[in-house]
Amino acid sequence: MLELSIDGQPLRVAQGTTVAAALTASGDHCSRTSVSGQRRAPLCGMGICQECRVTIDGLRRLACQTLCRDGMHVETRP
Amino acid sequence: MTRPVDLLIIGAGPAGMAAALAAAPSGISIVVLDDNPLPGGQIWRDGPNAQLPTVATEMRAQLQRYSNIHLHSGTKVVAIAGPKRLLLEDAERGWVLGYEKLILCTGARELLLPFPGWTLPGVTGAGGLQALIKSGVPVSGERIVIAGSGPLLLASAATAKKNGAEVVRIAEQAGRRAVSGFALGLWRWPNKAFQAVTLASGAYRLSAHVIEALGSDRLEAVRMQTGSRVEEIACDRLACGFSLVPNTELGSALGCEVRDRAIVVDEWQTTGLTDHYAAGECTGFGGSELALVEGKIAGLVAVGRQEEARAHWPERQRWQRFADRLNQAFTLDPALKTLATADTLVCRCEDVPYAELADHASWNSAKLNTRCGMGACQGRICATAAHTLFGWEPPRLRPPFSPARIATLACLDEPAA
Ligand SMILES: Cc1cc2nc3c(=O)[nH]c(=O)nc-3n(C[C@H](O)[C@H](O)[C@H](O)COP(=O)(O)OP(=O)(O)OC[C@H]3O[C@@H](n4cnc5c(N)ncnc54)[C@H](O)[C@@H]3O)c2cc1C
Ligand code: FES
Numbered sequence: 232m233l234e235l236s237i238d239g240q241p242l243r244v245a246q247g248t249t250v251a252a253a254l255t256a257s258g259d260h261c262s263r264t265s266v267s268g269q270r271r272a273p274l275c276g277m278g279i280c281q282e283c284r285v286t287i288d289g290l291r292r293l294a295c296q297t298l299c300r301d302g303m304h305v306e307t308r309p
Numbered sequence: 310m311t312r313p314v315d316l317l318i319i320g321a322g323p324a325g326m327a328a329a330l331a332a333a334p335s336g337i338s339i340v341v342l343d344d345n346p347l348p349g350g351q352i353w354r355d356g357p358n359a360q361l362p363t364v365a366t367e368m369r370a371q372l373q374r375y376s377n378i379h380l381h382s383g384t385k386v387v388a389i390a391g392p393k394r395l396l397l398e399d400a401e402r403g404w405v406l407g408y409e410k411l412i413l414c415t416g417a418r419e420l421l422l423p424f425p426g427w428t429l430p431g432v433t434g435a436g437g438l439q440a441l442i443k444s445g446v447p448v449s450g451e452r453i454v455i456a457g458s459g460p461l462l463l464a465s466a467a468t469a470k471k472n473g474a475e476v477v478r479i480a481e482q483a484g485r486r487a488v489s490g491f492a493l494g495l496w497r498w499p500n501k502a503f504q505a506v507t508l509a510s511g512a513y514r515l516s517a518h519v520i521e522a523l524g525s526d527r528l529e530a531v532r533m534q535t536g537s538r539v540e541e542i543a544c545d546r547l548a549c550g551f552s553l554v555p556n557t558e559l560g561s562a563l564g565c566e567v568r569d570r571a572i573v574v575d576e577w578q579t580t581g582l583t584d585h586y587a588a589g590e591c592t593g594f595g596g597s598e599l600a601l602v603e604g605k606i607a608g609l610v611a612v613g614r615q616e617e618a619r620a621h622w623p624e625r626q627r628w629q630r631f632a633d634r635l636n637q638a639f640t641l642d643p644a645l646k647t648l649a650t651a652d653t654l655v656c657r658c659e660d661v662p663y664a665e666l667a668d669h670a671s672w673n674s675a676k677l678n679t680r681c682g683m684g685a686c687q688g689r690i691c692a693t694a695a696h697t698l699f700g701w702e703p704p705r706l707r708p709p710f711s712p713a714r715i716a717t718l719a720c721l722d723e724p725a726a
Contacts, residue, residue: 252445
């Protein structure tokens with residue numbers, strides 16, 4: 232198991248889990264807030280739509296193409 | 310400055326892996342890059358909830374055994390850095406890689422069409438849901454509606470069921486002809502799971518499509534049209550995708566010809582551009598067997614083994630015939646073009662509604678006036694949808710092809726490494 236945090240909330244996930252999958256165990260399952268203020272969640276699951284972009288340790292990354300690592304800080308409301 | 314790599318392959322799906330393995334015995338230097346964390350492409354996506362078939366694990370093991378194949382996972386192409394040079398980026402760094410020959414194996418993505426409520430959390434693509442489940446999304450005990458078109462709906466339903474979800478409806482927009490059996494034979498899915506989904510569950514409907522996803526903060530139900538009947542189904546997730554569209558953007562940016570949404574290749578898998586080849590679903594939707602044989606041919610041709618490549622032509626032709634029938638069977642119903650209402654967002658990056666787009670005559674005019682397609686996905690979702698909805702030709706992608714770090718872009722001024 233790995234431990235990471237999503238919006239400050241600690242979370243344990245299995246090795247090989249993507250950040251997109253980890254989001255489903257977080258507060259509202261969402262990855263970002265759209266330009267008009269809607270909360271959005273991963274859509275395509277394959278690196279195309281960019282709906283899953285989150286901030287991981289300060290860098291913008293696609294949650295669906297990033298594997299969880301121990302100690303990662305994920306933010307969906309930067 | 311280091312030497313350019315002899316052969317660069319973009320995409321580590323069935324086509325890219327087959328191409329690398331076919332070219333490797335020649336001893337040339339090969340780089341395979343893919344933006345996913347692990348090789349396998351769409352069909353062999355790995356993850357905590359994925360079970361790979363033997364052919365996939367064997368191919369992956371073989372890739373590792375060749376010391377002249379270097380696999381860069383989690384790496385994307387950001388821009389073209391000059392003739393036969395690409396700017397790349399992974400989680401740690403950006404760099405420019407030169408190549409002598411290139412094989413595009415960029416595969417396909419789902420066609421996602423806008424309908425009211427499609428931006429609600431809980432709504433995903435059909436293959437998108439399958440990909441998310443494989444990568445660890447838990448669906449046990451959830452009620453799932455799967456809708457759209459093509460065999461991917463059934464593959465996705467099988468994965469959802471296997472992981473404990475209740476698939477309450479599978480809505481295929483095509484009519485009876487689509488499931489008359491032969492076309493589905495192309496797809497390798499677990500036969501038992503397939504039967505469980507289509508027969509035992511009774512959830513499968515033909516001539517059925519989504520009208521609206523309902524919910525306030527999150528999906529709560531789906532309104533569906535089935536033949537002439539309208540019904541509302543309570544559910545936790547809606548997975549909706551209208552078959553696949555080839556990823557042609559990189560090929561097109563390099564100067565390869567794209568026709569009918571696919572990269573144009575000849576019988577040697579060569580594009581019109583010298584030393585540039587393409588194989589697999591970026592040259593047209595066809596399933597994994599076709600992708601494998603096309604990849605093999607491209608790899609052999611790239612190392613000058615034309616005669617061996619030619620021996621695989623009959624195999625390719627056989628799978629191509631299946632693919633053609635599959636594509637005919639799942640032709641989209643024109644009614645799907647009218648699902649979006651005036652305030653349905655078409656561009657999800659810039660939140661541009663249908664009404665703002667409908668008055669324009671072309672993609673360019675819509676883009677300049679509404680910011681549609683100017684967001685992070687660069688129109689990969691909305692321009693593709695607009696092509697289906699309005700018939701607008703999608704634009705050629707401009708660099709950076711996807712959001713990149715400033716430090717990466719700065720590498721454009723440096724010599725290749
Ligand atoms: C979710 C999903 C499930 C599917 N399931 C089945 C199935 O059960 N049976 C079946 O026969 N077919 C299935 N298909 C169809 C499937 O796409 C093909 O059968 C097969 O995977 C095609 O192989 P390919 O090598 O051409 O492309 P893909 O498998 O799509 O591989 C292309 C790879 O290239 C990567 N890539 C693309 N562009 C870039 C870039 N610019 N930079 C870096 N990397 C890039 C992609 O991320 C991907 O990993 C599925 C498709 C999808 C989308
Ligand atoms: S979910 Fe679409 S890019 Fe990650």
